[in-house]
Amino acid sequence: MKKLPVLLILLSLALRACALDFNPPPLSMTPGPVQPTQPPVIVMATSTPLPATQTTVPPTATLPASSETPLPTSTPEPTATQPPVTDLNAEQLRNSTYNLQATDHQLRTITLVNGSYASGPDLAEPGYIAVNLGEQIAFGDLNGDGQKDAAIITGENFGGTGEFISVQAVLNQGGYPIPDLAGALIDDRAQVQAVTIQDGEIVVNATIHGPGEPACCAATLSTRAYQLIAGSLRMTRLTSTTPNAPERVITITSPLNGTEIDGPFIIQGNVTVSPFENNLVYSIFTDQDPQPVEQSAFLVGGDGLGGPGTFELPLDPSKFNYKGTVRIVISDLSPVDGSTLALTTIVLVFK
Secondary structure, three states, X not given: OOHHHHHHHHHHHHHHHHHHHOOOOOOOOOXXXXXXXXXXXXXXXXOOOOOOOOOOOOOOOOXXXXXXXXXXOOOOOOOOOOOOOOXXXXXXXXXXXXXXXXXXXXXXXXXXXXXXXXXXXXXXOOOOOEEEEEEEEEEEOXXXXXXXXXXXXXXXXXXXXXXXXXXXXXXXXOOEEOOEOEEEEEEEOOEEEEEEEEOOEEEEEEEEOOOOOOOOOOOEEEEEEEEEEOOEEEXXXXXXXXXXXXXXXXXXXXXXOOOXXXXXXXXXXXXXXXXXXXXXXXXXXXXXXXXXXXXXXXXOEEOOOOOOEEEEEEEOHHHHOOOEEEEEEEEEEOOOOOOEEEEEEEEEEEO
16 A cells, blocks of 8 residues: 555656647747647768758858949049140140240240230330241151150341241140240241141241342242251251242252261262352351351352252361261352352261
8 A cells, every 4th residue: 555655646747747748839929820830850960971852051151143234433533643735736835935036146035925925015115026926837846755846937026127037946845835945037027838847857938038139029939947956946958949940959969868977978969050150068067066167169060050060079077087977068159148049958977
């Protein structure tokens, strides 16, 4: 009889354990159907690989690349650090400051406003000068730096009837005209038809005064070329003609421009019109001296009556005691007033 209480106690504990195992989860407070509880997935520790239908998720998943086309990137706006335009322009040249050596050989600093300058309102005032920029402007490289320089035409008036026309070289410095001008006088009251820059030369077509022509009435047509040489604008070629005469042209046929010379040599060439008394003039210049180291006349083989002719000019570099670049200018000078009727230039290297 003593075993009965013990059995009752064990039976009571067993019934309570069963009640705990089959006790359902509490109902949701939200009305609606009750979803069945999914049994837990039990993963066994084993070296056997999972079946192919089993999907595993790595701890850190990599998102797939987007299939959308990216938006285009907008072009940035220009900033103040971008380099300026490097070409000169006509408006800039018409409103710039220049150092101008006028025909009176006095150096002046002038500022053009809309292409004009005047030292004062009174033409009779001592020292009066007015400068006007011509309509013809050319652009091109004059000093071999790859930038486009400019050639302009200026007219200078000193209070009288004269209007001295000059060609000026304006160098380009980073898109700005430098204040120094290299200029050369064309003529008083010359009529300029065209200005161009070709192969580093300024070429000017103009009507000028020939020998004996009155100041009012220029009638000689001319074509002239200028180059920047040692900081100055030098005329390297000139042809001229009157309405009833052939064009005066001097041509050098030998040696070629830039030839290296190491001994005596001969310059050969021809003229379309023989000069007065068959005389031409040669001048030899070095880079270091603006004045000729030698200048003299020599004869042309021609009829002396305006027909064509040829010439041979023998020279010996040893007499000059100079090695380097030389410029030899051959000119046809008027016997009336000494003005130049025709001119040509050759550049050689004395060894």
